[in-house]
Amino acid sequence: MSIDALAVRLRAEMTPDQVLTDRQQLRTYECDGLAHYRVVPALVALPHTAAEVAAVVRACAGVGVPFVARGSGTGLSGGALPHAEGVLIVTSQLREVLSLRPADERAVVQPGVINLQVSTVSKEHGYYYAPDPSSQQICSIGGNVAENAGGAHCLKYGFTTNHVTGLEVVTPDGDLVRLGGAAPDTPGYDLLGAFVGSEGTLGVATEVTVRLTRLPETVRTLLAAFHGTDQAGAATSAIIAAGVVPAAIEMMDALSIEAAEAAVHCGYPAGAGAVLIVELDGPSAEVAAQFEEVSRLCDANGAFETRVAADDDERQLIWRGRKSAFAAVGRISPDYIVQDGVIPRTALPEVLRRIDEVASSHGVRVANVFHAGDGNLHPLVLFDAQVAGEEERAETVSGAIIDLCIEYGGSITGEHGVGVEKAHYMPRMFTDTDLDTMQLVRCAFDPGGLANPGKIFPTPRLCGERPGRRTGPHPLQESGVAEIF
Amino acid sequence: MSIDALAVRLRAEMTPDQVLTDRQQLRTYECDGLAHYRVVPALVALPHTAAEVAAVVRACAGVGVPFVARGSGTGLSGGALPHAEGVLIVTSQLREVLSLRPADERAVVQPGVINLQVSTVSKEHGYYYAPDPSSQQICSIGGNVAENAGGAHCLKYGFTTNHVTGLEVVTPDGDLVRLGGAAPDTPGYDLLGAFVGSEGTLGVATEVTVRLTRLPETVRTLLAAFHGTDQAGAATSAIIAAGVVPAAIEMMDALSIEAAEAAVHCGYPAGAGAVLIVELDGPSAEVAAQFEEVSRLCDANGAFETRVAADDDERQLIWRGRKSAFAAVGRISPDYIVQDGVIPRTALPEVLRRIDEVASSHGVRVANVFHAGDGNLHPLVLFDAQVAGEEERAETVSGAIIDLCIEYGGSITGEHGVGVEKAHYMPRMFTDTDLDTMQLVRCAFDPGGLANPGKIFPTPRLCGERPGRRTGPHPLQESGVAEIF
Numbered sequence: 001m002s003i004d005a006l007a008v009r010l011r012a013e014m015t016p017d018q019v020l021t022d023r024q025q026l027r028t029y030e031c032d033g034l035a036h037y038r039v040v041p042a043l044v045a046l047p048h049t050a051a052e053v054a055a056v057v058r059a060c061a062g063v064g065v066p067f068v069a070r071g072s073g074t075g076l077s078g079g080a081l082p083h084a085e086g087v088l089i090v091t092s093q094l095r096e097v098l099s100l101r102p103a104d105e106r107a108v109v110q111p112g113v114i115n116l117q118v119s120t121v122s123k124e125h126g127y128y129y130a131p132d133p134s135s136q137q138i139c140s141i142g143g144n145v146a147e148n149a150g151g152a153h154c155l156k157y158g159f160t161t162n163h164v165t166g167l168e169v170v171t172p173d174g175d176l177v178r179l180g181g182a183a184p185d186t187p188g189y190d191l192l193g194a195f196v197g198s199e200g201t202l203g204v205a206t207e208v209t210v211r212l213t214r215l216p217e218t219v220r221t222l223l224a225a226f227h228g229t230d231q232a233g234a235a236t237s238a239i240i241a242a243g244v245v246p247a248a249i250e251m252m253d254a255l256s257i258e259a260a261e262a263a264v265h266c267g268y269p270a271g272a273g274a275v276l277i278v279e280l281d282g283p284s285a286e287v288a289a290q291f292e293e294v295s296r297l298c299d300a301n302g303a304f305e306t307r308v309a310a311d312d313d314e315r316q317l318i319w320r321g322r323k324s325a326f327a328a329v330g331r332i333s334p335d336y337i338v339q340d341g342v343i344p345r346t347a348l349p350e351v352l353r354r355i356d357e358v359a360s361s362h363g364v365r366v367a368n369v370f371h372a373g374d375g376n377l378h379p380l381v382l383f384d385a386q387v388a389g390e391e392e393r394a395e396t397v398s399g400a401i402i403d404l405c406i407e408y409g410g411s412i413t414g415e416h417g418v419g420v421e422k423a424h425y426m427p428r429m430f431t432d433t434d435l436d437t438m439q440l441v442r443c444a445f446d447p448g449g450l451a452n453p454g455k456i457f458p459t460p461r462l463c464g465e466r467p468g469r470r471t472g473p474h475p476l477q478e479s480g481v482a483e484i485f
Numbered sequence: 486m487s488i489d490a491l492a493v494r495l496r497a498e499m500t501p502d503q504v505l506t507d508r509q510q511l512r513t514y515e516c517d518g519l520a521h522y523r524v525v526p527a528l529v530a531l532p533h534t535a536a537e538v539a540a541v542v543r544a545c546a547g548v549g550v551p552f553v554a555r556g557s558g559t560g561l562s563g564g565a566l567p568h569a570e571g572v573l574i575v576t577s578q579l580r581e582v583l584s585l586r587p588a589d590e591r592a593v594v595q596p597g598v599i600n601l602q603v604s605t606v607s608k609e610h611g612y613y614y615a616p617d618p619s620s621q622q623i624c625s626i627g628g629n630v631a632e633n634a635g636g637a638h639c640l641k642y643g644f645t646t647n648h649v650t651g652l653e654v655v656t657p658d659g660d661l662v663r664l665g666g667a668a669p670d671t672p673g674y675d676l677l678g679a680f681v682g683s684e685g686t687l688g689v690a691t692e693v694t695v696r697l698t699r700l701p702e703t704v705r706t707l708l709a710a711f712h713g714t715d716q717a718g719a720a721t722s723a724i725i726a727a728g729v730v731p732a733a734i735e736m737m738d739a740l741s742i743e744a745a746e747a748a749v750h751c752g753y754p755a756g757a758g759a760v761l762i763v764e765l766d767g768p769s770a771e772v773a774a775q776f777e778e779v780s781r782l783c784d785a786n787g788a789f790e791t792r793v794a795a796d797d798d799e800r801q802l803i804w805r806g807r808k809s810a811f812a813a814v815g816r817i818s819p820d821y822i823v824q825d826g827v828i829p830r831t832a833l834p835e836v837l838r839r840i841d842e843v844a845s846s847h848g849v850r851v852a853n854v855f856h857a858g859d860g861n862l863h864p865l866v867l868f869d870a871q872v873a874g875e876e877e878r879a880e881t882v883s884g885a886i887i888d889l890c891i892e893y894g895g896s897i898t899g900e901h902g903v904g905v906e907k908a909h910y911m912p913r914m915f916t917d918t919d920l921d922t923m924q925l926v927r928c929a930f931d932p933g934g935l936a937n938p939g940k941i942f943p944t945p946r947l948c949g950e951r952p953g954r955r956t957g958p959h960p961l962q963e964s965g966v967a968e969i970f
Contacts, residue, residue: 103726103831126728148675161675177922178915183827183896187903187911188941189687189923190633190646193678202674214728241588243611243699286771342668346588411668418672426672430663437662437930438674444929445922456673 003042006059006087010045013055020044029070029088033135034078034421041068041082048093050168050176050206057204058174060087066450069204071111071143074135076338077419079147079199079455086450089204091142098207102127105212106165106182111142111205115149118210127212130157133415134323145205148197150415152248152322153279155373157213159415161196166209169195172202172446182209194441199417200452202445216281219247220291221309223318224276224298225269229253229368232274233348235301236372239278240345242297244290249373250277253352255332256325256367256380263328266321269305276303276372277322325369326380333365333382335391337398340416341405345375351404355379358400362393366401376414377405403428418456426458436461488527491544491572495530498540505529514555514573518620519563519906526553526567533578535653535661535691542689543659545572551935554689556596556628559620561823562904564632564684564940571935574689576627583692587612590697591650591667596627596690600634603695612697615642618900619808630690633682635900637733637807638764640858642698644900646681651694654680657687657931667694679926684902685937687930701766704732705776706794708803709761709783710754714738714853716787717759718833721857723782724763725830729775734858735762738837740817741810741852741865748813751806754790761788761857762807810854811865818850818867820876822883825901826890830860839889840864849875849882861899862890888913903941911943921946 003021010019020026021043030038042065045056060067066086073080082088094110097117101107102125107118115136118129132151133139139149144160145167157163166180180192195202226232232251239249252260254273260266268275278294280287291308298306309315329336343351352368359366359381367380379401383394402412402425412418412425426435435457443463445451453460488506495504505511506528515523527550530541545552551571558565567573579595582602586592587610592603600621603614617636618624624634629645630652642648651665665677680687711717717736724734737745739758745751753760763779765772776793783791794800814821828836837853844851844866852865864886868879887897887910897903897910911920920942928948930936938945 104829161678171922175918175922177919179919179922181896182894186896187898187907187914188920189683189926190678190681191923191926193646193675194926196675198674217728243702283771283774285774286768289768289770344589409667411666411671413672422672429672433660434662434664435673437656437660437664438676440929441674441676441679441926444925 003065003085006063006065007043009059010056013059014045014047014052018046018048018052020046029073029082029090032070032073032075032078032080034076034081034419037078037081037420039082039084041088042085044088044090046090046093050094050170053089053091053094053204053206054170054174054176056087056089057170057172060450061172061174061448064448064450066453068452069142069146069200071140071146072114072138074139075143075147075417075419076340077147077413077417077421079417079419079452080143081420083453091204092140094206097121100125102212104182106209107212108207108209109141111140111145111208113141115139115141115144122212123215126215128215129163129210130213131160131163134326141208141210142205145196145208146198146200147417148415150376152250152371154415155249155371156245156247161193163211164192164196164208165211167192167195167205168207169203169205172448172451176206180209197417199419199455201442201455203451218284218287219279219281219315220287221277221279221315221318222291222294222298223268223307224278224303225272225305226274226276226302227304228273229352230349231302232276233352233372235276235298235303236348237346238297238301239294240373242293244293246278246294246373247281248277248279248371250322251275251368251370251372252322252325253368255365256329256369257321259328259332259367260321260325262331264320264324266317266324268321277318322369329367329380329382333384335383335385337381337394339377339379339381339398339401340413341377341402341410342414343375343377343405343408343410345373347408348372348375351377351408354404355401358404359397362397364393364397366397371414374414375410377401420455423454423456423458426456488550488570491548491550492528494544495541498544499530499532499537503531503533503537505531514558514567514575517555517558517563517565518561519566519904522563522566522905524567524569526573527570529573529575531575531578535579535655538574538576538579538689538691539655539659539661541572541574542655542657545935546657546659546933549933549935551938553937554627554631554685556625556631557599557623559624560628560632560902560904561825562632562898562902562906564902564904564937565628566905568938576689577625579691582606585610587697589667591694592697593692593694594626596625596630596693598626600624600626600629607697608700611700613700614648614695615698616645616648619811626693626695627690630681630693631683631685632902633900635861637735637856639900640734640856641730641732646678648696649677649681649693650696652677652680652690653692654688654690657933657936661691665694682902684904684940686927686940688936703769703772704764704766704800705772706762706764706800706803707776707779707783708753708792709763709788710757710790711759711761711787712789713758714837715834717761718837718857720761720783720786720788721833722831723786724779725858727778727782729778731763731779731858732766733762733764733856735807736760736853736855736857737807737810738853740850741814741854742806744813744817744852745806745810747816749805749809751802753806762803807854814852814865814867818869820868820870822866822879824862824864824866824883824886825898826862826887826895827899828860828862828890828893828895830858832893833857833860836862836889836893840886843885843889844882847878847882849878851882856899859899860895862886905940908939908941908943911941
C-alpha cells in the first residue's frame with residue numbers, strides 16, 4: 001500500500017483534517033529539539049483518542065509502514081525524528097487529565113498533557129509532579145515516558161520511571177495493553193519499567209498513571225560562589241557524603257555564569273569561577289538542620305560568598321541564571337552543542353579538568369552547566385557554523401567528552417536519551433550480547449521493526465536470529481573502572 | 486540426553502560432589518517455603534562460580550531439560566519449586582561480597598549472599614541494605630531479586646527493585662549478560678527492572694549490584710493500642726494523609742496479638758483489639774517533629790494506650806511480637822495458610838470487616854498481621870489438617886480473600902510473588918493480551934520454555950505465535966474500581 005492509500009484509509013477512520021500529507025505542513029514536524037537532524041515524514045497523523053492511535057498503528061502494521069510517535073517535540077537526542085517513508089503519530093491532541101486522586105497520590109493523564117500542567121492541577125490539593133525537565137512548560141508526559149526524562153530535582157526524587165506506576169500502551173501490533181497500574185507493584189514482569197525510556201520502540205503510550213508528590217512544607221535555596229569548579233565539586237561530594245540529599249545541586253562554571261549574566265542579569269557574585277545552587281526541601285525542622293550543614297560544608301570547601309534566598313522572589317532570581325543558561329549561551333556564541341553524559345560524582349573535578357584540556361587543545365570553548373549532585377554533565381560546546389572547521393572541531397570535542405564519561409565508568413546519556421544521536425556509542429557501553437538481549441525484547445514487541453526504527457540501536461537485528469555468544473571482555477570491564485559509582 | 490548423561494557431563498565440567506542425583510539427597514530440595522507443594526528434582530547442581538552456572542544452563546539448553554534456580558529456599562509462593570524432570574540450580578555456594586564501596590553507596594554481591602549479611606558488612610561504614618523481608622536472616626539476595634522481595638520497611642524505602650542497580654545474568658541460552666550497572670540509570674531498555682521479580686523465568690542472576698542506604702541518625706518506635714482494626718486502619722490513613730512517611734506501619738489484630746503473647750510474652754496492652762507499630766527514622770529534628778504528629782493522630786483516632794520505646798531493648802520488645810507473629814500462630818493452630826494480597830490503604834477497615842464475614846461464615850479463624858502502611862495484607866488462615874474438611878474450608882477462605890483484594894482494586898500478591906501458588910489468579914488481573922505481551926518477553930529470552938516452567942503464567946504459550954486481539958473490557962475495568970490506589 002502506498003502512503004496515498006494509507007492516507008485515504010486513515011482519513012476514513014479519523015477525519016480528513018487529522019491526516020497531513022501536504023509537504024509544507026509536514027515540514028513543521030521535520031525535527032525535534034535535536035535540530036541539526038531533519039527528516040520530513042511521509043504522513044502526519046493527529047489522533048484524538050487511544051482508539052485512533054491504535055487504528056493508525058494497526059494500519060501501519062498491516063502494510064509494513066514505519067511509524068514514529070511524537071509528543072511536544074522537545075527531545076534533545078532525536079528520539080522523535082520522523083522516518084522519511086513513515087507516519088509520524090503526534091499525540092499532542094490527547095491532552096486530558098483523566099482523573100486526579102490526590103488522596104491516593106495518583107493522577108491519570110493522556111500522553112499529550114504538558115508536564116507542568118500535572119503540577120498546576122495538583123497544587124490546590126497540596127501535591128505536584130516531581131520530574132522537572134527544563135522544558136517542563138512545554139514538554140509532554142508521553143515524551144517524558146519515552147525518554148525517561150529527568151531534571152534538576154531528580155537527584156532527590158528520581159526520574160520519570162520512578163513516578164509512573166501504570167500505562168496503557170498501543171503495541172506495534174496495534175493492541176491496547178495495560179502495563180503496571182495504580183499500585184506500586186504488580187505481579188508478573190515489570191514491562192512498565194522496560195517501556196519507560198524505550199524511546200517509542202516498543203509502542204505508543206496512550207494513558208499514563210503518575211505518582212503525585214506532596215508539596216514540601218519548606219523550600220530553601222542557597223547560592224555558593226567558589227573560585228573554581230574543583231572546590232565546587234569537592235563541596236558537592238562533601239554534602240552528599242554527609243548524608244544530606246538536597247532536592248537539587250546545580251553547578252555552573254565561569255563561562256556559563258558569564259552567559260547567564262549577559263542574558264538575565266542574575267547578579268551572581270563577581271569573580272566566581274563556579275557557583276553551586278543547593279536547594280533543600282522537606283519538613284521545616286529537617287530543612288533547617290540540614291541547611292546549617294550545607295552552609296558549613298560550602299564554607300569548608302572554599303566558598304567565598306554564600307547567599308540564601310530570603311523569599312520566593314530571591315529564590316526565583318537564583319534559579320533564573322541557571323534556567324536561562326542554555327539559551328543564554330546564544331549571547332556568547334552563535335551555535336553550540338548541548339552534550340549530556342554522566343560521571344561518578346567523585347570524579348567531577350578530574351573530568352572537568354580533562355574536558356578543559358581537550359577543549360583547549362582543539363581551540364574550542366566549553367561552558368559547563370550541570371546537575372552536580374548526580375554527576376550529570378551538560379557541557380555546552382560552542383562554535384560558529386560560519387567559520388570553516390569550527391563545527392567539526394566542536395563535534396570532535398563533544399565526542400571526546402562522551403569518551404571521558406565512559407572512561408570514568410559513567411554513561412553516554414543522563415537524561416536526554418540515546419535517540420539517533422548516540423546510537424553509535426551504544427557498543428562502547430554494551431557487548432553485542434547485551435545489545436542482542438535488548439533487541440530480542442524489541443523483536444518480541446515489534447518483529448517487523450516498524451516502531452521508531454533507527455533509534456537506540458546502532459544496527460537493527462533480524463528478528464528470526466538467536467544471539468551469538470559473547471567473546472572477549474565486557475567493554476565496561478576493559479576500562480578497569482566499570483564500577484566507580 | 487538422559488538425566489544420567491547430563492549428570493556425567495556436569496560432573497566433568499564441575500566436580501562430582503557438585504552434582505546430586507541420589508534420591509535421598511534430592512529430597513532435601515523438594516520444596517521451598519510454600520511447603521505444601523513438593524516436587525523432587527531429577528538433579529541438583531551446586532555451582533561455585535558464574536561460569537559454572539552458565540555451564541549448567543548451557544548444558545540444560547543443549548538437551549532441552551528444564552532448570553529451576555534456588556537461593557535459600559525461603560520463598561512463600563513456590564517460585565523455587567523444582568521440576569520433576571529438571572535440574573535445580575542451587576546458588577547458595579556463590580556467597581561472596583565481591584566489593585563494598587560505601588562512598589559510592591554500592592555493594593556488589595554474589596546471589597547466595599544472605600540479605601542481612603549485606604547490612605552487617607556495611608554497618609561499620611554507616612550503611613545498610615534497606616529491603617528487609619522477615620526471612621532476612623536466611624534468605625538470599627538472588628532469591629530476593631527473583632521475587633522482588635519486600636519487607637516491613639518497604640513502605641518508606643521501596644522493594645528490592647528499588648535497590649538493585651545492576652545484574653550479571655545467565656540467560657536461558659547460557660550467555661552471560663549485564664543488565665543495568667552501578668549508575669542509577671543506563672541507556673537502552675530497562676531490562677534490569679523486568680528481570681527483578683521475574684521469578685527465575687528469564688534466567689539466573691550471578692552477580693547483584695545493590696544500593697546501600699545510610700543508617701538513619703535516629704530511629705523511634707511507637708506502639709499504639711486500639712479497641713479494633715477500624716480505628717487502627719483510620720489512624721494509618723490519617724498518618725499517611727498528613728504527609729508523614731514512616732519507615733514502617735505494621736498492624737496486628739486481636740487473634741495475632743493473642744498468638745504473639747502466648748509465644749514471646751511481648752506485653753502488648755491488655756484488651757487491645759488491634760495494635761499499630763509505627764517506626765520513624767531519619768534526621769533527629771525531623772523524627773522528633775513527626776513523632777508528635779503521629780502520637781496525636783493515633784490518639785485522635787481512638788488509641789487507648791501509646792507506648793514509646795525508650796531504648797533499643799524496648800524497641801526490640803515491641804518488634805518481637807510482630808516478628809514472631811507468623812511462627813506464633815502455631816501456638817494457637819496446628820496449621821495455617823499465609824496469604825499475601827494488597828488493597829488500597831483507604832479500604833482497610835472495610836476489607837478487614839469483609840474478611841471477618843467470610844471467615845465467620847465458613848467457621849474459620851483468620852489472624853491479620855500486615856504492612857498497614859502500604860495495604861499489604863498477610864492474613865493467616867488457621868486450620869487443623871487432622872479435622873476433615875478444615876483444610877478445604879481454609880483454602881476457600883484464603884481464595885476469597887484474594888477475590889476481595891481484586892474487587893477493591895488491589896493485587897493478588899504484595900511481596901511473596903506469583904510462583905506456582907497464584908498463577909491461576911493472573912487472568913483475574915490481566916487480559917489474555919496483557920499476559921501474552923509478558924509471555925512474548927519470556928519467549929524472547931527463553932523460546933524453549935526451559936527456565937522455571939509452570940511459574941507465574943497459568944498457561945504456557947507457544948513461542949512461534951503472535952498474540953490475538955483483546956476482546957471485551959479489561960478485567961480490572963469490570964470491577965469499576967480499577968484505579969482506587
